[in-house]
Amino acid sequence: xxxxxxxxxxxxxxxxxxxxxxxxxxxxxxxxxxxxxxxxxxxxxxxxxxxxxxxxxxxxxxxxxxxxxxxxxxxxxxxxxxxxxxxxxxxxxxxxxxxxxxxxxxxxxxxxxxxxxxxxxxxxxxxxxxxxxxxxxxxxxxxxxxxxxxxxxxxxxxxxxxxxxxxxxxxxxxxxxxxxxxxxxxxxxxxxxxxxxxxxxxxxxxxxxxxxxxxxxxxxxxxxxxxxxxxxxxxxxxxxxxxxxxxxxxxxxxxxxxxx
Amino acid sequence: xxxxxxxxxxxxxxxxxxxxxxxxxxxxxxxxxxxxxxxxxxxxxxxxxxxxxxxxxxxxxxxxxxxxxxxxxxxxxxxxxxxxxxxxxxxxxxxxxxxxxxxxxxxxxxxxxxxxxxxxxxxxxxxxxxxxxxxxxxxxxxxxxxxxx
Amino acid sequence: xxxxxxxxxxxxxxxxxxxxxxxxxxxxxxxxxxxxxxxxxxxxxxxxxxxxxxxxxxxxxxxxxxxxxxxxxxxxxxxxxxxxxxxxxxxxxxxxxxxxxxxxxxxxxxxxxxxxxxxxxxxxxxxxxxxxxxxxxxxxxxxxxxxxxxxxxxxxxxxxxxxxxxxxxxxxxxxxxxxxxxxxxxxxxxxxxxxxxxxxxxxxxxxxxxxxxxxxxxxxxxxxxxxxxxxxxxxxxxxxxxxxxxxxxxxxxxxxxxxxxxxxxxxxxxxxxxxxx
Numbered sequence: 001x002x003x004x005x006x007x008x009x010x011x012x013x014x015x016x017x018x019x020x021x022x023x024x025x026x027x028x029x030x031x032x033x034x035x036x037x038x039x040x041x042x043x044x045x046x047x048x049x050x051x052x053x054x055x056x057x058x059x060x061x062x063x064x065x066x067x068x069x070x071x072x073x074x075x076x077x078x079x080x081x082x083x084x085x086x087x088x089x090x091x092x093x094x095x096x097x098x099x100x101x102x103x104x105x106x107x108x109x110x111x112x113x114x115x116x117x118x119x120x121x122x123x124x125x126x127x128x129x130x131x132x133x134x135x136x137x138x139x140x141x142x143x144x145x146x147x148x149x150x151x152x153x154x155x156x157x158x159x160x161x162x163x164x165x166x167x168x169x170x171x172x173x174x175x176x177x178x179x180x181x182x183x184x185x186x187x188x189x190x191x192x193x194x195x196x197x198x199x200x201x202x203x204x205x206x207x208x209x210x211x212x213x214x215x216x217x218x219x220x221x222x223x224x225x226x227x228x229x230x231x232x233x234x235x236x237x238x239x240x241x242x243x244x245x246x247x248x249x250x251x252x253x254x255x256x257x258x259x260x
Numbered sequence: 261x262x263x264x265x266x267x268x269x270x271x272x273x274x275x276x277x278x279x280x281x282x283x284x285x286x287x288x289x290x291x292x293x294x295x296x297x298x299x300x301x302x303x304x305x306x307x308x309x310x311x312x313x314x315x316x317x318x319x320x321x322x323x324x325x326x327x328x329x330x331x332x333x334x335x336x337x338x339x340x341x342x343x344x345x346x347x348x349x350x351x352x353x354x355x356x357x358x359x360x361x362x363x364x365x366x367x368x369x370x371x372x373x374x375x376x377x378x379x380x381x382x383x384x385x386x387x388x389x390x391x392x393x394x395x396x397x398x399x400x401x402x403x404x405x406x407x408x409x
Numbered sequence: 410x411x412x413x414x415x416x417x418x419x420x421x422x423x424x425x426x427x428x429x430x431x432x433x434x435x436x437x438x439x440x441x442x443x444x445x446x447x448x449x450x451x452x453x454x455x456x457x458x459x460x461x462x463x464x465x466x467x468x469x470x471x472x473x474x475x476x477x478x479x480x481x482x483x484x485x486x487x488x489x490x491x492x493x494x495x496x497x498x499x500x501x502x503x504x505x506x507x508x509x510x511x512x513x514x515x516x517x518x519x520x521x522x523x524x525x526x527x528x529x530x531x532x533x534x535x536x537x538x539x540x541x542x543x544x545x546x547x548x549x550x551x552x553x554x555x556x557x558x559x560x561x562x563x564x565x566x567x568x569x570x571x572x573x574x575x576x577x578x579x580x581x582x583x584x585x586x587x588x589x590x591x592x593x594x595x596x597x598x599x600x601x602x603x604x605x606x607x608x609x610x611x612x613x614x615x616x617x618x619x620x621x622x623x624x625x626x627x628x629x630x631x632x633x634x635x636x637x638x639x640x641x642x643x644x645x646x647x648x649x650x651x652x653x654x655x656x657x658x659x660x661x662x663x664x665x666x667x668x669x670x671x672x673x674x675x676x677x678x679x680x681x682x683x684x685x686x
Contacts, residue, residue, distance in 0.1 A: 041263070047270045055273060091288050121515075130512035130571075133472050133584075134526045135501040141529075156277030163280035166288060183364075189290030190317055190369055198284050 022218045029139040029147055029217075042145040050111045050146070050213075051153030055160070057110055058103060062094075062161040065102060066168025069093055073169075074177050083179050087188035090169030095192060095201045096257065099162035101249050104208035107154055108241030112216035115146055116237040119220025120230035128221075146217055154209025155202050162201065200256045207248060212241040299326065299345040300385040304359045306340045310370060310395025312361050317371040318344050325350045328372065344372065346383075354379040360393035370395060425450040425582060425614040426471055431480030433463075433470060440466055442638040443480070448631070453608050453615045455625040457660065458635035464618040465509075467635070468584045471616070472506055473497050485581065502530055505575035506584040511567040513559040513574070519546070520555040523574045530578060545573040549603060565596025569603070576607060583607075585617035589624050597621075601628055622661055634660060 073089045119142065122128050128138040166188075173179045192198070216237045223233035285291045306312075309331065318326040326346035334341040346353070356377030363370055374389075383389070426448035433441045440463040448454045456464050469475045470482055473489045482489045487500060513522050523542045527533060533541070546552040549569040554562070562570060568588060575583055585604065589597050605628045608615045619625040626632065626646045634642040634649070634657055642649050642657040649657055659667035675681065 044267055044270050047273065048266045052269045052273045055276075095284065095288070125515070126508040126510050126512035127514055129469075129474065130506065130508050132474060133501055133504065133506040134529070135498045136526075136529050137498065153273075156274065156280075159277055159284060160280045163283045163288075166284075185287070186317075187369060188288055190315060190371075192289040193315060194285055194289040194291040198289055 018222075021222065022214070025139070025143075025218055025221060026147075026214055029143045035140075039145065042141070043148055046145045046149035047153060050115070050149040051156065054107060054110045054153065054157055057106055058157045058161050059164050061102060061106060062099075062164035063168040065098060066090060066094065066165030066170075067172045069098075069165070070169035070172030070177075074173060074179070083173075083177070084183035085187050086169070086173045086179055087166075087184035088191040090173070091166050091188045091192050092197060094162045094165040094169075095197050097249070097253070099165065100158045100201055100204035100208055101245060103154065103158040103161045103205060104212060104245035104249075105242055107150075107157060107209070108212045108216070108238055108245065111150065111153070112212050112237045112241050113234045115150070115213070115216040116220040116223070116234045117230055119143070119146070119217060120223040120225070120233050123221065123223060124225035124227070124230060143217055143221065147213055150213025150216070151206070151209050154212065155205040158205035158208075159202065196256075200252075203256075204249065204252050207252060208245050211244045211248065215241050215244065298348050300348055300351075301329070302344050302346055302353075302383055302385075302387055302389060304342050304344065304372070304389040304392050305334060305337065306342060306359075306361060306392050306394045308394040308397060309340045309342070310361060310397055312342070312370040312372070312395065316369065318346060318374065319371055320350070320353075320374045320376075325374070342372070351382060352376075353383045355381045355383055355387065356391060357383065357389055358391045358393065359389045361395040363396065423449055425485055426616070427481075427483045428471075429481050429483070431470070431477045431482060433466065433475065433477045435466075439638055441477075441635075444635075444638070444640050446633055446640060446643070448614065448616055448633075450614055451608075451612060452630035453605065453617065453628055454631040454633065455629040456616065456618045456633050456635065457620060457622065457625060459660065460620065462635045462637070464620075464635060465586050468506065468586055468616065468618055472501065472504060472584060502578060503580050504582045504584065505578070505580035507568070507571055507575050507586060507588060509587045509590060511559075511571040513562075513567060513571055515559050518555070519551065519557050519559070519562070519570050522559065522570060523577055526574065526577045541577065542573075545577050546570075548576075548607070549573045550599070563596075565592055565599065568592070568596070568600060572600075572603060572607075576611065576613075579611065580613060582614045582616070585615065585619075587619055588617060589619055589621040597624060604628055622663060626661070636660070 069090045070086060073086045074083055077083045077085055077089070119128075122142065128142065131138045131141060170181075170184065174181045174184055219233040219237045219240070220230075223229045312328065312331070314328050314331055316328040317324050318328060326344055328342055329345045330343035332341050332343075333339075353374065354377045356379040358375045358377065360373050360375070361370055362373045377391075424447045426446070428444060428446040430443050430445065431441055432439070432443050446456075446467075456467060458464055466475065470477055471484060471489065473492065476490045484500065485503075487496075489497070489500065492500060513519075514525065517525070520542055523545055524538050527538050527541060531538075543552055543555070546555055549572055551566060551569055551573065554566065554570070559567060559570070588600050588604065592600065601624050604615060604617065607613065617625060617629075629646055632642070632644065632646050632649055633640060634653075636656060642653045644652075650661060653661065654668075656668040658664075665671055
């Protein structure tokens with residue numbers, strides 16, 4: 001019995017120390033004045049590998065999810081004779097929920113795991129240490145641009161996902177199933193609010209981007225510098241990020257939308 | 261060369277993001293850049309809103325001329341006080357206009373339809389429309405049929 | 410700071426690095442127990458010892474990547490473990506460390522790797538950086554390989570490029586972590602020669618950690634042997650070969666048995682066999 005308590009204590013202490021280290025890590029990477037002249041090219045390079053390279057998967061998934069929503073929504077709504085509400089349904093589902101959440105999950109799988117593996121490999125091949133010995137802080141040079149690139153890319157990707165998804169829903173609803181286009185858009189516009197729905201969706205994606213990038217970069221930096229360690233860290237990144245996205249989504253939804 | 265193309269791609273990425281945001285804002289949520297000066301506020305009191313919500317359309321002859329900006333309960337008369345923002349360009353609504361809550365289709369959204377009267381004065385900022393028709397309440401309707409009245 | 414300056418200006422101090430009463434442990438394991446090490450200025454010093462005695466750890470302590478539990482590590486008059494972050498990074502600009510794996514940045518080519526420290530720490534114009542990089546690459550014989558990516562280099566070439574990068578800023582102290590490990594005889598011969606030549610030509614202080622006894626002894630002016638967290642011998646190669654303790658002699662001559670036993674501590678062989686399960 002005492003053994004269980006001891007184990008509980010030990011694992012709590014361990015979790016707290018990881019949390020503390022990751023917080024300190026984030027603080028040391030981001031605090032201070034960013035060096036724009038030297039930092040900008042680094043940031044652009046990371047925006048390319050984190051954002052641009054994730055674009056294809058985001059656009060394709062967004063299109064398909066939008067089309068599926070259109071089909072499913074039509075099948076349900078047509079029974080009540082209100083299939084013109086399909087635009088409203090697709091838009092609200094995407095902007096409030098699926099846009100940020102699915103983008104977060106895809107982002108963790110595509111960009112997060114790549115970040116973890118890349119940083120873990122740099123650690124295993126002593127590139128981070130050698131940078132430190134050259135008098136260059138790897139937190140500033142390697143970590144900070146990747147964090148910023150993640151924070152910036154994620155909301156952009158989520159917005160693109162929602163927009164493409166709505167277009168996919170329109171393709172199915174209007175062009176294929178023949179819902180009148182005017183009422184498709186009019187219903188959507190009268191029910192989607194920019195401040196309440198779109199801005200809240202963007203806030204969600206900002207939070208997810210922050211958390212996913214933080215987890216990915218920290219797991220890479222904190223990994224055991226062996227090939228096994230890197231593979232464990234990559235798995236952890238995907239699992240932790242996905243759980244964090246889904247858990248935070250509930251909390252944020254409760255705060256944002258519960259009142260109305 | 262290598263760096264150039266990366267910069268170009270990142271630039272395009274950001275531009276696509278901004279374009280997508282613009283689509284969401286204007287096409288999906290119907291956000292308009294018209295500021296408060298381009299509209300004027302008119303009030304109306306209804307016995308039953310029947311599901312009318314803020315941001316609902318205000319239309320005349322099927323053309324949108326404004327939107328419902330706020331809804332609250334008037335505690336003295338126990339009726340719903342609806343605040344509407346009408347486009348300034350539509351400045352010739354008579355003071356005896358009729359505001360009715362109608363439904364788009366059988367189960368569609370609720371909106372306010374305005375019909376003008378014959379008065380010579382026009383509604384201005386802050387005026388109230390007195391002649392209103394509440395929403396058609398299907399349950400009441402069915403109830404009255406059933407009881408044969 | 411005043412006292413630090415007075416020491417560093419004192420050019421009569423013969424030792425570039427002085428370690429006094431230093432202890433370091435990792436987890437429960439004591440790696441260094443109260444050791445004193447001197448690394449003479451302008452010489453090549455080898456730190457040798459059996460695997461797992463923390464030789465690389467010693468280099469990281471000198472470079473300030475790790476902090477000792479007690480004792481002091483003085484590099485050119487500055488107590489490296491008491492420096493603040495900013496001062497430490499400044500001190501490291503005058504140090505170079507050659508890592509076992511080379512640690513080249515895998516996303517940029519050979520030229521950019523060597524240019525990296527110059528670009529970060531100096532504001533030299535581009536044509537001057539080009540000249541310096543080509544000079545350093547010429548020194549290690551790889552001027553022709555400047556456009557290759559690190560993944561296209563052999564092990565020996567990787568280490569030579571890393572060496573060129575390490576000396577790009579003209580450091581006063583170069584730390585070599587197992588420079589000969591896993592190299593073929595030709596590459597090893599080149600590295601041995603380079604370390605000695607660069608040390609003498611650029612007036613640097615070199616510290617190399619190795620267990621390749623013959624190569625290390627052939628270029629060292631000073632040798633320091635570590636075992637079991639202690640310094641078991643320190644001096645010139647000649648002195649250690651003649652005057653060293655039995656343990657030092659066993660290590661230098663590579664005898665399979667001696668004070669370091671062949672067998673891991675175990676119960677008696679015969680009784681162990683007879684006990685069965």
